[in-house]
Amino acid sequence: ETGVTQTPRHLVMGMTNKKSLKCEQHLGHNAMYWYKQSAKKPLELMFVYNFKEQTENNSVPSRFSPECPNSSHLFLHLHTLQPEDSALYLCASSQDLLVAGYTDTQYFGPGTRLTVL
C-alpha cells in the first residue's frame, strides 16, 4: 500500500465509449503524474500537475483529457480511444515537483489495466 489508489483496476472499452480513470493520493503531496506503461516500452510520462495546475503535457493526443480538481485527486478522461491505447495507466505523486534533476520520491498507484476493443 503506497498511499496512492486507482480505480478501476481493470477497464475494457470500445473505441466509441467515454470513460474516466481516477487516482487519489492520501500522502499530502503537491505533485501528481499520469504515466502510460506498454509492453516492451519504457514508462511514458503523459501529464504532470503541481498544486492542481498542469505543468507538463508530453504531446499526448487530445482523446486523453486530464483533470485535477484538487491536490489529492487526478482524473484521466478517455474518449474515442484506439486499440493501441491499450496499456497500464499509472498514477504517481510526489511531495514536490521534480525540478532540474532534483529527484523526489514518486509513489505509484497500482495502475488501471485498460483494454480498447
Next chain:
Amino acid sequence: TQLLEQSPQFLSIQEGENLTVYCNSSSVFSSLQWYRQEPGEGPVLLVTVVTGGEVKKLKRLTFQFGDARKDSSLHITAAQPGDTGLYLCAGAAETSGSRLTFGEGTQLTVNP
C-alpha cells in the same frame, strides 16, 4: 532526448544465484533511481543514487552509479523467489525539467 538502456531484458535464474542488471546511457544524469514492480502493482522505489561512483546497499542488493553518471548497475546476491519482478531504472537530468527517463526494464524470475 535522454535514453536509458537496460540489460538484460529478461533473466531467469535459480534461487541462490547472483545476478547483475545494467542501465546505460550516453547522457549524464543528476541522479538515478531503481524501482521494482511486481505483477498487478505500480513501481516501488528501491534507491536513489546522486554522486558519481556512489555505492548503496540494501540488504542483498547493491547499487552503483557510474563515475561519469551515465550508467548504473544493480547486483543481487543469493537471489530469492521474492526478488522476482520487473526492475526499472530511471534518470533525472538537469535539462529534463520534471521528467524522469525510464529504461524498458529487466524482468527477473527467480525459481525455487
